[in-house]
Amino acid sequence: xxxxxxxxxxxxxxxxxxxxxxxxxxxxxxxxxxxxxxxxxxxxxxxxxxxxxxxxxxxxxxxxxxxxxxxxxxxxxxxxxxxxxxxxxxxxxxxxxxxxxxxxxxxxxxxxxxxxxxxxxxxxxxxxxxxxxxxxxxxxxxxxxxxxxxxxxxxxxxxxxxxxxxxxxxxxxxxxxxxxxxxxxxxxxxxxxxxxxxxxxxxxxxxxxxxxxxxxxxxxxxxxxxxxxxxxxxxxxxxxxxxxxxxxxxxxxxxxxxxxxxxxxxxxxxxxxxxxxxxxxxxxxxxxxxxxxxxxxxxxxxxxxxxxxxxxxxxxxxxxxxxxxxxxxxxxxxxxxxxxxxxxxxxxxxxxxxxxxxxxxxxxxxxxxxxxxxxxxxxxxxxxxxxxxxxxxxxxxxxxxxxxxxxxxxxxxxxxxxxxxxxxx
Numbered sequence: 523x524x525x526x527x528x529x530x531x532x533x534x535x536x537x538x539x540x541x542x543x544x545x546x547x548x549x550x551x552x553x554x555x556x557x558x559x560x561x562x563x564x565x566x567x568x569x570x571x572x573x574x575x576x577x578x579x580x581x582x583x584x585x586x587x588x589x590x591x592x593x594x595x596x597x598x599x600x601x602x603x604x605x606x607x608x609x610x611x612x613x614x615x616x617x618x619x620x621x622x623x624x625x626x627x628x629x630x631x632x633x634x635x636x637x638x639x640x641x642x643x644x645x646x647x648x649x650x651x652x653x654x655x656x657x658x659x660x661x662x663x664x665x666x667x668x669x670x671x672x673x674x675x676x677x678x679x680x681x682x683x684x685x686x687x688x689x690x691x692x693x694x695x696x697x698x699x700x701x702x703x704x705x706x707x708x709x710x711x712x713x714x715x716x717x718x719x720x721x722x723x724x725x726x727x728x729x730x731x732x733x734x735x736x737x738x739x740x741x742x743x744x745x746x747x748x749x750x751x752x753x754x755x756x757x758x759x760x761x762x763x764x765x766x767x768x769x770x771x772x773x774x775x776x777x778x779x780x781x782x783x784x785x786x787x788x789x790x791x792x793x794x795x796x797x798x799x800x801x802x803x804x805x806x807x808x809x810x811x812x813x814x815x816x817x818x819x820x821x822x823x824x825x826x827x828x829x830x831x832x833x834x835x836x837x838x839x840x841x842x843x844x845x846x847x848x849x850x851x852x853x854x855x856x857x858x859x860x861x862x863x864x865x866x867x868x869x870x871x872x873x874x875x876x877x878x879x880x881x882x883x884x885x886x887x888x889x890x891x892x893x894x895x896x897x898x899x900x901x902x903x904x905x906x907x908x909x910x911x912x913x914x915x916x917x918x919x920x921x922x923x924x925x926x927x928x929x930x931x932x933x934x935x936x937x938x939x940x941x942x943x944x945x946x947x
Contacts, residue, residue, distance in 0.1 A: 534609035536567040537594065539586060541614070542576040551614075553829050557796065558614050558636060560747075565643050567610065571597060584624050585613055591628050598631060610634055615797070619668040636797055637664060652723050659716040662709050669705055727811065736926045737778070738786040738918050741816035743841065745833040746793025748824040749856040752901040754790040757781075757911075774812045781915040784922065789816065794840045796832075810844055817921050819851040820914075825884070825898070826860035828877075852895045852917060854910070855888070859900040 538558050540551045551574055559569045575590045584591050598608045610632040617625070617635040626633050634642075641661050648654040742750040758777035775790045789812040813819070821837060823830050834853075841847050861881050879887075881898075889896050897913060899906040 534567045535570045536562050537611045538572045539613045540574050554614050561639050585621050662713050738921050739816045740818045741789045741813045742820050744822035746795050748822045749901050750822050786918045794837050796836050819849050821853045823855050824857050825855040826857040855898045858898050859903045
């Protein structure tokens with residue numbers, strides 16, 4: 523009888539690196555590294571150590587200073603000696619080809635930055651041909667300026683004519699340089715093909731949107747992992763994939779929803795995140811078109827997140843870049859069940875911070891600012907969902923009357939529809 527040995531699958535481990543600068547204090551750096559750790563966890567890596575350095579700005583050569591890089595190298599070596607291998611080092615900002623090459627030569631492990639980590643997660647999450655094409659294009663855009671580091675071991679190996687080693691000697695173009703040019707050409711050709719494919723997909727999606735009839739379009743937008751998919755499932759009674767991970771939703775999902783007797787289209791879109799590269803936004807143009815063409819935006823916010831106000835700013839900035847900042851919008855504060863605050867001691871005379879604000883105080887603040895365009899709910903616990911449905915109905919109904927005034931009688935309640943409509947001659 524054969525014996526089968528099941529080998530244990532080792533989880534990849536990661537070290538995170540961030541900077542404390544004049545524009546980014548220690549508290550902000552911690553928040554960014556918390557998010558980076560969440561990204562690493564989503565990608566399947568376990569964080570074992572964080573390194574930060576207080577500097578004026580990132581080094582153009584190695585991102586961190588020489589001493590800090592040696593400290594990271596010594597930690598990796600100590601882990602290896604203890605038979606705990608560090609699989610990768612992830613930097614919180616985007617790295618140049620030069621920085622990656624220099625860091626790799628010192629640390630001798632896989633180097634990732636925030637952008638490449640997000641791209642890895644996108645590649646894992648992509649399910650449809652549309653999303654896969656968009657991810658591949660974004661990956662090539664990221665890779666193109668960083669190609670050189672892949673062929674540094676071949677540079678200047680070829681023996682050209684002449685014995686000089688001058689920089690301008692044409693005869694010394696080695697195989698590394700030739701390979702680099704070939705790869706660049708192949709990638710550019712592939713990018714052209716992917717762009718053409720996305721144009722075709724965009725045309726198909728535009729046709730699909732035109733065939734949806736006279737229905738108001740509502741789009742769920744917001745930071746990643748704020749509960750958009752949970753709200754989608756609640757309103758549409760659908761089963762859109764939702765979990766406590768970043769970028770759980772990558773493909774835009776559109777469902778027909780009926781509140782009372784008013785049908786409309788609800789779209790669940792990809793979440794935004796801090797330091798999201800412009801190239802990534804460009805690659806996901808066709809996915810984000812659902813946001814551009816929406817009549818109403820439901821901006822979902824995780825109110826339990828300690829930095830939710832900055833997340834609101836990130837989303838508003840991205841919406842502005844997409845040309846959607848003037849659209850009608852409601853802010854939906856989700857996860858009120860997870861909101862926590864700390865009551866100040868009676869003898870504490872220091873000014874109150876955002877950690878000391880009660881949910882009721884927070885509600886009064888935002889509701890005073892946004893009037894009726896603000897709601898507080900818990901999609902998971904189904905708290906205030908009826909109020910949410912009623913408010914959404916009023917907003918959609920108002921937009922429907924403005925956009926399609928001639929078939930408004932179809933969506934009136936029995937009490938409102940007291941007159942018998944006459945048919946047009």
